[in-house]
Amino acid sequence: QKEVEQNSGPLSVPEGAIASLNCTYSDRGSQSFFWYRQYSGKSPELIMSIYSNGDKEDGRFTAQLNKASQYVSLLIRDSQPSDSATYLCAVNPFMNTGFQKLVFGTGTRLLVSP
């Protein structure tokens, strides 16, 4: 079992719809969770971080964390063609002592059609 699992997709949604991206992780002690967006040929770009159970909203993006279920998701409202990219879920499996080792999933490719 991989430490961080994501469906590779592609996930196809029409413009204006809500895109829902999901991620599960195996280390129950994980403390920090991140979503990165990666356009083809580019480096990962941090878009959301979440540290406690519940929802965290930032513009059109909402991250959801459920530590009991070891599940983190990213919702993108009013999806735009420019949102088409690979979305990487990353988990810090260590207690936050100032040390961080992000473990990434393989990413979910999102396609937003006009």
Added chain:
Amino acid sequence: GAGVSQSPRYKVAKRGQDVALRCDPISGHVSLFWYQQALGQGPEFLTYFQNEAQLDKSGLPSDRFFAERPEGSVSTLKIQRTQQEDSAVYLCASSGQGVGNTEAFFGQGTRLTVV
């Protein structure tokens, strides 16, 4: 600089050649990471520095890989006797320290092609 800077952006090496990849982190960031990303995969952890101390090198795939950060700022990832399986994008990331500074920011990466 404003962001993490990596050089070169692209490197073509003949099999058996040694290469050195440079990373200049965000000013003031104490944590620095190297990742390897193969095509269609997520980044895989290679090694981690806190200031000049290499605290974790468990992801380095072989003893041909070596990383250093002698003054706690710029880091170099060196690959000796490159092999075709070393072809990948090598990403460097940096972050601050502490609860509010665990977010890591990536450079543009170095695409290494071994021929």
